[in-house]
Amino acid sequence: GDRAARAPLIGPRELGEIARAFNDMAESLERQREAQFAFLGGVAHDLRNPLSALRLSVHVLDADNRPLESSVRRTMALVGRQVDRLDRMVGDLLDASQIEACKLDLRVEERDLRDLAQEAVDLYRPVSPEHPIELSLPETPVLVRCDATRIEQVLNNLLSNALKYSPAGGQVDVAVRAGGEGAEIAVRDRGLGIEPEDLAHLFEPFRRLKSTSGSIPGTGLGLAVAKRIVEAHGGRLFVESRPGAGSVFRIELPRSSSRDQADGPRGVSH
């Protein structure tokens, strides 16, 4: 009668079972995800060798002074560009699977962020002459302890996106700033921008936005990899954007001096 009517529909035992079922589901999803990334890593790894051979052959043929018919030369250039693109995609896949397996080794050294920003801008200015790239640097060094190759990879990814997702003539600004504890590199474009509901998903692997994925090629891995690289440095990668007005991606890294202080007691504590 009365007691039965007030008894909870789900008792502690049922709750326990439901919780266990959820945990099992989460674990099996996690295992599936790991297996997927491991598979992708294997595929990427196997693609590397034939791709490298192809790349080398194209460059050898190109470097040869043998007179080539102009149509052949044009085709060679096209093959070269596509091979480079494949190589970058395979590299992204490899990085993503290694990062997923927590196998990202950083070779850390002290570097001036101004140099890294300068190098990235020098690299990308010739890539797209129709996008002016403005670089603004502080007068004094901005030292961070980082894996320069990895931070360059992040910068290259942000710059290539800024160019890819903004119309010809759209200016791109790269700015280095030093704050009290952190250092920042910002890459700003005046391109398509990103819808507010997409902002949260931007850094998920394989995520490509509806607005851009139809026409512009990409893997949707670049930003996922970039975020993990920055976080492995103890930093943050984030974005602010307005649709139609453009986006700014900020890399925030701890500065050498403040980090050394923060890390100080660590070695002493045991």
Ligand code: ADP
């Ligand atoms: P990819 O560019 O290879 O697709 P990314 O991980 O670098 O992969 O980017 C994921 C998605 O985020 C892109 O497909 C695009 O939709 C969006 N995106 C990235 N950068 C920008 C940008 N600067 N402006 C607008 N959309 C961007």
